[in-house]
Amino acid sequence: MIETIYIEHAIREHPRVASIRARFPNARVISCEHYGEVFNRGGQNFRLQKQRPALLLARKIGRRVLPVPDGYGLDGAEGYYFSHMLNCLYDCRYCFLQGMFRSAHYVLFVNYEDFLDDISAQCARSNEAQWFFSGYDCDSLALEPVSRFTETFIPAFAQIDNAWLELRTKSTQIRSLLDCTPAPRVVCAFSLNPQTVIDRLEHRTPSLAARLNALRKLQRHGWHIALRFDPLILEDDFRTQYATFFRTVFEGIEGASLHSITLGNFRLPRSHFQRMANLYPDERLFAQNLDDGDGQIAYPHASAEGMLAWCEEQVTALADGVPIYIQST
């Protein structure tokens, strides 16, 4: 439930703003000049705001399409991300957004058409496949009933022959995808973890069973599906937990027809980690023994390598032939 909406003065008449306002008739509406006045001000506490985030409606100016960091894309293909939204409905304790942004308020940039112009321009520079990730600064689908992101972006991507879109999500907001014809170059990538990890760290997210149910429906409908086992979370009974989990995931899905699988350990840039550990000093994930190297905080090297190798072996046995990528950043 959104109780407070900040709207940039310049877009107060935008049709998307009007339809979002209509969804929340009781919200207090506050006009601002630029979303940064609210989002980037000093003296904010992410943890406090996460209790009751406001929605900021804004127009994205400046660079809208950016190259993904090394190691984020798939198999070295050129990859870009765009953020029509900043922040997320969910509250995963490991989420790097908590360390990156000062504010937990949701920002929705309503000028979708400008994003699409920039994406088309980027694709026109090359004949090679270009990957675009919409779930870098948010969950791609979690706020779909409000943002109606797919309604505009999916048909537009279908028009650009070399554009691929990855929707990365933990959400079950798939109605809009089931209501349309699957797009040939759009991949729905589900982030999954054992239910015990979800209970402990992925607050407010759908259960594993609900995510798998959504995934199966999309797969049956003809969408490309990918699995993201990232971040893998180290617990004392890691092997038992994840062995059962992987078996559960591959029951009832067509493993062989998956688009791709990625595996990645829990890791964070050092500066983000420090902020997050300060926000949640009593969180076991941040309190445990971690290595600090190359500007990144991660599990001690031996554990990290062992976890990835073991998981790769497990997943390969269940989804033979599906490309598996290891994510390191």
Add this chain to the structure above:
Amino acid sequence: MPTESLITLVCALPSEARPLLEHYRLAQVNEKPFRVFANAELSLRLVVSGIGVEACATAVGFCAGLQTNRPSDIWVNIGVAGHRDLDIGSVALGARIQRDGASKNWYPGFLFDTHIPVSEVVSFNEPVQDYPAGTLCDMEAAGFMAAASRVGNTDLIQVCKIVSDNASNSLANINREFVTRLVQQQIPAIETLLSALRGCSEAAADFDDDTARSIASQWHFSQTQRLRLSRDLRRVATLDSEQRWTPAALDKCRSGREVLSQLENEIARLSPQFAP
């Protein structure tokens, strides 16, 4: 144990402060340069700033300097204001605060339940009778926000205004007793606001560091080591779900460095492992 947050109320006029002083049983604890009042538990205080943006900012700065500010501290400016259309005696919270003629805006957050409506607030240098539409007109809020947002958490800072004059009831009708009565009538709303803010501040509370203080008094620690000591003690407490670890485990240590190294070993021992 989380530490309790301190609420500071900032009023420009003694007549605005009076009903609050009585209601919260606040006694004077400071005379000059600003009169400051506090309750017996020192969890709520009130400062009378005097009229104007600068006076208000200075009073906030003065109060902030009286003790160490905590991230969960709450700051509220309470006072009367003019509004073209709102009824006399009605209450509103500042949603966007600006000084007349300046471009900087402040936006207090609304992370708590409240039925109090919100409004823009513009702080003028002089009393105004020509009220801009949809705007509360006062003489302090911008100074309050400028100073309070330097020392406090923006989401725990509020501007609460009670309408004293409007287009049909001019400033000329205002006197001290009238102002006191207006604030008095809104005490229930103010009380609800403060308790909602207090509830919301808990997530920002810091914690008492008694164990670290006691250990730091037994061995020598540099400033950096002292910070690490606090952090690592907290990590051990977090990981040690069965609460078996006690500071007595450090008794044999011969130096601060040894204490830290022992804590590091303890953290490693309590952390999950991936056995090859």
